[in-house]
Amino acid sequence: MNKRGIVLYLHVHQPWRVREYSVFDTSHTHDYFSAADETDRNNKRVLEKVADKSYRPMNALLMKLLGTHPDFKLSLSITGTFIEQCEAWAPDVLEDFKRLVATGRVEIVAETYYHSLAFFYSREEFERQVELHRQKIQEVFGVTPTALRNTELAYNDELANWADSKGYKAILAEGWDPILGDRSPNHVYRPSNTESLRLLLKNYRLSDDIAFRFGNRDWQDWPLSAETYAHWLDSSNEQGPLINLFMDYETFGEHQWADTGIFDFFESLVSKWLERQNSTFYTVTEASVSFEPGDEISMPDTVTWADTERDLTAWLGNGMQHEAMRYLYHMEDDVMRSGDIGLISDWRRLQTSDHAYYMCTKWFRDGDVHAYFSPYDSPYDAFLYYMNAIRDMRYRLMAYHNIGGGHHG
């Protein structure tokens, strides 16, 4: 009989934000991602800020916990765009991550290198990006992932089927009630029409207690102690052996600042959990091979980990987002044909889902603007700069292929 366990999975990512790239820059300069101002569009500035607030202190804490507790384990997904930025501006942070992985108790999860929505636009490009990520992870960390997560945890049966055919052992998704029904997210599941793949579902209530609610003084359970939270884990465990805590890595120190007590809470939680009888931690692959699948789960429609709708509408909910993505993926053949590494890399950086997220307008409806993070004044500004970059990409393609690049098909 296996011990019950926490499956902690943290997602590490930074996008290449587009600067205030104007129509007058178009066809003159191609430096879409190089804002040098004092804004949150300055990628270097953001990375350095988050490194100080989150990556450095949290990595130090994780290292300490791995040293203290032989049973402590976790899984990370680290995007290619994040690694690129670390290599440029915070190599020590990358070294810290390498040390974590070198303990053998930190699993790296596969995903698209560029944190893209390519799965929904181009299967070929999606596969190329997962492969690029695999290579990068191998090169930096010396490991090959055996579990997969798609951008924003966007999941459907088709994705599961693909992952199964590529030999992945585990895949991650949201534990969304309309899908689960009266089943618990605390079990391993088998996705429909797959051979050996296992599905782990996020326990969103317990995950969001930390990721979203921890520092909220209006929350009835504020301030949350590790003791109380560990009791919640105990009660949840009555429904199944696994507690899948999936969240952004930046929860620690960036979304929840140090002064909320998040680091102390986490450190204390790990000790309290491991002090308990029959309690441990699992990495995602380890968990999925240690337990028999409880049931078969099918998600024909795409489910994500975002918003109350748990769908893709934050990225693909309005006309601007659809238009931007359509123009972007329409260039695929011409971009790939160019063989120009710089051009291909810029095209892929524009695929990062954050760009589409910044164009989201759905929160204007309920006036809950502050629930969304964006470095732009408005979604319309985000769209404007992005489209100027798209136009410039067309101009560059025209130069390569001598095609009438001014128009989209």
Added chain:
Amino acid sequence: MNILMLGWELPPHNSGGLGVACYYMSKALALKGASIDFVVPYKADHPNAGFMTIHSATSLNPLHRNGMGAYDNPAIADALHRKPGEGLNNIRDVQAEYVSYVESMVKDKSPDAIHAHDWLTIEAGMRAKELTGAPLIVHVHATEFDRSGQGYGNPLVHEIEQQGLLMADRIFAVSNITKGLIVSRYNIPADKIEVLHNAFDPIELTNYTYDLRTYKYLEHLRSEGFTVVSTVTRFTVQKGLIHFLKAAARASERYDKLVFLMAGDGEQRDELVRLSADLGIADKVFFTGFVRGRQWRDAYSVSDVFVMSSVSEPFGLTALEAAHHDNALIISKQSGVGEVLDSIFRFDFWDIDRLADQMVAVAASGALKHELKANVKREYARLSWDDVAARCLAIYQHVRVGVAS
């Protein structure tokens, strides 16, 4: 509650947003049971204003009143060179007549609150307060600083505004921008000022069918895929139209299917016509002259994008009218109306490249145009004169108590 409303214009005899705002605010107050005596400085019929009593302070006709520079800078010389007994020759004479009318009015009936709109009626408001002891609310729709487009403007007008703001028991500003100006330019404590954004009542604009023939040539261009970028305004330095035209020229360098509709008239017209030629875009810029009625509404209807380029705009009701007629909005950050809207583009009035970029972006993307138009409609629908009136009444009540104690 009896309110003495001191105004300068009411529809249909208005030259701008002041009259519209006064009309709807009074109507909403009347619906909440307030009894309103509204004073205007001219004599004319006001259909659809039966909810209040309108008093004419002079027997001038409305056009005469409009022609006397209430909005263009009145020359000090005019005021200084006036000889006694010469009649109502300039704006100061009309104001003097307005004050004496109000003086005689309050002798018979003392109001519960005096609500004076802008410098034009501030003196009458102060006088009425002096005579009755009723609280004075000064409602600032625009300051002399706004009207002069960042220049100093007329010192005499400044002086009157300064006195009125000091004398007022409470000040209403139509935006945070205006509140900021009152604090920084007139040294009034911020806690004396309430921000009371204007609302918008589209009902009046609904019984209207767009006449495609009014701007037939522009409609033709639209059918050819052109985007019409418009502004409907007075051509004064306050409106930042030089920047608008320069941005139009910049945008045209990048996107050729743009045309610009400039509806209105004013002291800058000749300069603007000349500038459009100097910039090489004269064939893309359409000047309509002064428009009202159908031509005015159709100007909004033929347009896809409405630009408010004001250097200093306390509110800017025309932006909401344009939105109601299915325009995407580009609004200068110096315009108060931007404070109540999310789904707009914003630019600093001097930032020609930014404005040009935004014009091109909207013209080039059907999705962006659609999102801006559809989303802003939801946003202006949130604004209600009923809410404005409720806040007014609460404040009247509050200052009355303050004055009495």
